[in-house]
Amino acid sequence: GENVEQHPSTLSVQEGDSAVIKCTYSDSASNYFPWYKQELGKRPQLIIDIRSNVGEKKDQRIAVTLNKTAKHFSLHITETQPEDSAVYFCAARGSGGYQKVTFGTGTKLQVIP
Amino acid sequence: EPEVTQTPSHQVTQMGQEVILRCVPISNHLYFYWYRQILGQKVEFLVSFYNNEISEKSEIFDDQFSVERPDGSNFTLKIRSTKLEDSAMYFCASRRQGGNEQFFGPGTRLTVL
Numbered sequence: 460g461e462n463v464e465q466h467p468s469t470l471s472v473q474e475g476d477s478a479v480i481k482c483t484y485s486d487s488a489s490n491y492f493p494w495y496k497q498e499l500g501k502r503p504q505l506i507i508d509i510r511s512n513v514g515e516k517k518d519q520r521i522a523v524t525l526n527k528t529a530k531h532f533s534l535h536i537t538e539t540q541p542e543d544s545a546v547y548f549c550a551a552r553g554s555g556g557y558q559k560v561t562f563g564t565g566t567k568l569q570v571i572p
Numbered sequence: 573e574p575e576v577t578q579t580p581s582h583q584v585t586q587m588g589q590e591v592i593l594r595c596v597p598i599s600n601h602l603y604f605y606w607y608r609q610i611l612g613q614k615v616e617f618l619v620s621f622y623n624n625e626i627s628e629k630s631e632i633f634d635d636q637f638s639v640e641r642p643d644g645s646n647f648t649l650k651i652r653s654t655k656l657e658d659s660a661m662y663f664c665a666s667r668r669q670g671g672n673e674q675f676f677g678p679g680t681r682l683t684v685l
Contacts, residue, residue: 491672495615502663502676503615510672548615558667559605559628560674562615 461486463551465563472539473571480566482549483531489551492525492532493560497546506547507534539570574598576677578664584683585654593649593680595664603667604647605674606639608632608660615663621647654684 462485472478484492490511495503509516509523509532516523520539525532536543549563577596585591597604606618619629621639638650647666651658661681665674 493673502678504676505673508672552672558603559617559620559630561617564614 461489461551461553461561463549463561463563465549465566467566468564469567469569471569471571474539474541476539478534478536478539478543478568478570480534480547480549480568481531482533482551482563483529484551484561485530486551486553487527487530489553491552491558492523493550493552494521494523494534495548495550495562497548497565503548536568539568541570541572544568544570576664576666576675578662578677578680580680581678582681582683584685587656587684588653591651591654591682593651593662593664593682595647595649595677596645597647597664597666598668598675599645601666601668601675603669603674604639604641605665605667606649607663607665607676609663609679610660618649618662651682654682656684658682659684 465482493508494506496506497503507518507521507523509525520537522535546565546567548565550560552558552560579594604621607615609615617630619633620627636652640648661679663679664677667674
């Protein structure tokens with residue numbers, strides 16, 4: 460089955476700096492890669508996603524890149540703000556009809572004011 | 573905007589007892605999922621459900637677990653005889669036909685004593 464690795468497990472940045480989180484996946488058939496932000500005790504919230512036929516996608520301060528050949532994808536947050544502090548999960552979804560999502564192990568991002 | 577809802581928000585039970593966690597997916601969605609998240613860990617897939625039957629399940633989803641869609645709106649997860657290690661946050665999610673995004677509910681925190 461799919462295996463998603465995520466690094467780093469914790470990340471501290473100064474407010475205004477950029478944060479980068481990296482993930483790798485194992486199943487070359489995976490075709491959809493969402494990123495979730497999870498605040499303490501809350502549900503995972505989708506913040507951005509990318510399909511396998513796209514190499515990069517940007518939404519304001521958030522961007523995701525995908526390298527299908529290397530099977531890795533990354534989340535970039537620019538101009539970080541204290542409210543960006545949360546746990547971020549990358550995920551990969553297979554191409555099967557029912558499409559379960561396999562999550563990475565999470566990155567705890569702390570933005571220091 | 574329609575949301576997935578879950579009840580109860582917190583369930584405390586004794587080891588060996590049966591629990592039923594309830595979810596109301598978004599009304600026009602056809603694919604339903606249960607995930608669990610042990611405190612401080614990643615979100616793990618349990619089961620997917622489509623067309624009134626299980627379409628995929630993980631190794632976590634053993635004979636103690638079952639799912640049901642008893643009517644047109646509810647989707648339930650039953651744990652027959654709870655164990656201490658079942659303590660976790662359980663998230664329900666749903667997805668529409670042809671869509672990519674899985675919409676997560678707020679979760680039920682299950683505590684087994």
